[in-house]
Amino acid sequence: QVAMFCFVVGDVGTSLALAYLPRFVGDGEGRRPLDTKAAQPTVRQVLRAGWCLSAVCVLASTLVVLRGSLLTSDRAVQRAIARCLPLTVLNFCFHATAVTSEGALLATRDLRFLCSWYAGLGV
Numbered sequence: 034q035v036a037m038f039c040f041v042v043g044d045v046g047t048s049l050a051l052a053y054l055p056r057f058v059g060d061g062e063g064r065r066p067l068d069t070k071a072a073q074p075t076v077r078q079v080l081r082a083g084w085c086l087s088a089v090c091v092l093a094s095t096l097v098v099l100r101g102s103l104l105t106s107d108r109a110v111q112r113a114i115a116r117c118l119p120l121t122v123l124n125f126c127f128h129a130t131a132v133t134s135e136g137a138l139l140a141t142r143d144l145r146f147l148c149s150w151y152a153g154l155g156v
């Protein structure tokens with residue numbers, strides 16, 4: 034439940050990038066260049082939002098683990114969850130930023146790079 038909450042919160046970064054970056058993207062078919070100079074303030078804001086979303090997810094997952102009794106009263110399960118905390122925090126540190134970058138790639142229609150990146154992750 035906590036992970037799904039964090040994934041949904043993190044995915045807001047994709048929506049932000051897709052909402053605000055297309056106006057800085059050139060016209061045409063296929064991959065379209067981003068006017069990096071004009072888009073720089075917006076890109077910074079979108080990335081800042083992604084980092085803030087990551088911080089919210091890290092905080093939420095850490096609080097749930099530190100307060101393990103919120104999920105279960107079983108001490109063995111609480112200890113197992115606590116052992117996963119470093120990996121969980123690492124995941125949530127990068128998730129929102131990664132999907133924000135994904136949104137930027139989708140806005141520029143750089144699907145070749147995006148598909149090759151996902152293919153590499155799948156292997």
